Amino acid sequence: MDDIILREISLIVIPFIQMYGLYIILHGHLSPGGGFAGGMVLGLSMVLFVLVHGAERTLKKISHDAATVVESLGTAWYIVIGLVGMAKGATFLMNQGAGINVGTPGQLLSSGLILLITAGVGVKVASTILTLFMALIEEDH
Amino acid sequence: MRGLLMLALAGVIVFALAGAVAELPAYGRPNPTHNLVYERYVEAGVRETGAVNVVTQIIVDYRAYDTLIETTVLFAAIASVLLLNRAVRKDGGRHG
Amino acid sequence: MDWSALLRNYPYAVSLVLFGLGIHTVLARPNLLIKLIGLNIMQCGVFLFLVATGNLAGARPPIIDPAQPNGVYANPLPTALILTGIVVSVSVTAFALGLIVQVHRMYGTIDPTAIVAAYRQQKGAAE
Numbered sequence: 001m002d003d004i005i006l007r008e009i010s011l012i013v014i015p016f017i018q019m020y021g022l023y024i025i026l027h028g029h030l031s032p033g034g035g036f037a038g039g040m041v042l043g044l045s046m047v048l049f050v051l052v053h054g055a056e057r058t059l060k061k062i063s064h065d066a067a068t069v070v071e072s073l074g075t076a077w078y079i080v081i082g083l084v085g086m087a088k089g090a091t092f093l094m095n096q097g098a099g100i101n102v103g104t105p106g107q108l109l110s111s112g113l114i115l116l117i118t119a120g121v122g123v124k125v126a127s128t129i130l131t132l133f134m135a136l137i138e139e140d141h
Numbered sequence: 142m143r144g145l146l147m148l149a150l151a152g153v154i155v156f157a158l159a160g161a162v163a164e165l166p167a168y169g170r171p172n173p174t175h176n177l178v179y180e181r182y183v184e185a186g187v188r189e190t191g192a193v194n195v196v197t198q199i200i201v202d203y204r205a206y207d208t209l210i211e212t213t214v215l216f217a218a219i220a221s222v223l224l225l226n227r228a229v230r231k232d233g234g235r236h237g
Numbered sequence: 238m239d240w241s242a243l244l245r246n247y248p249y250a251v252s253l254v255l256f257g258l259g260i261h262t263v264l265a266r267p268n269l270l271i272k273l274i275g276l277n278i279m280q281c282g283v284f285l286f287l288v289a290t291g292n293l294a295g296a297r298p299p300i301i302d303p304a305q306p307n308g309v310y311a312n313p314l315p316t317a318l319i320l321t322g323i324v325v326s327v328s329v330t331a332f333a334l335g336l337i338v339q340v341h342r343m344y345g346t347i348d349p350t351a352i353v354a355a356y357r358q359q360k361g362a363a364e
Contacts, residue, residue, distance in 0.1 A: 155260075196316050199314065
């Protein structure tokens, strides 16, 4: 879509949308939201970029393989975080029961592994949305 | 004709479900979902996980296995879409 | 039967309306994409119903203020479980969209009746 208003406005708006998505992901344990909702906002900001600037320019910034790798690493990251509980002598995915310091409730850096898991899930969902959209709009070569 | 038949079918389903909804406990009054599990999560959740948002406590701590499999479902869906895309392209669009 | 309970349980009644709209769309429309949208509307009805069961009159949202933790909170459990349902619905939608794209690539149409006709024609041509 070649329209100067769309191009300029989208470049102004996209950073704010991504900032909001990161805010939702990182405040998942403090306010409504979390990995899935924030990841969706992040992914949809990239979909907006694809819609306005075209697939060619997006693939220059984020290649297809990079998005797929990040997406696979999201699931692996979850399992690695789960193994932390086992390494400390408790069960899989154990948080406070494994002796991890959960900090003061209400602070940004609190709740132990929840913050790490939420961040991983958010990145994974964002790259899933982007990969899916790119796969569906691909032309027949 | 077919449209009328489908409308009637949907109407019958909605009517049957409306009968069930009319018999439910009133909205906002205690119903069987408000039980000991919910009270335990609200009372002890902050102390046990350190997160303030109870929904996040449940999905990422108490029921973290659930969320792990959930991300696997998302992964399987996207993998099958990509696989389907490539398989059909290799086939040249002919149907086998 | 006391039908005025439908007004009292208005979120359940709204979810019922959404479910009915969705199921009619799935049954009556001859376009696979619109059928998929109907399926999503149906899922929205189910999610709204289950989330609405978690409410209590006068309850606060289940985000606990560490300074004053006492009080009535809405039930977070249905919301947390519905999150799983929403992710599954996104996955189903994604896979269905992928299938629809491939069906369109093969047969050039997304009308189920026309797809069957095109399939029979191709099969006849192959034999």
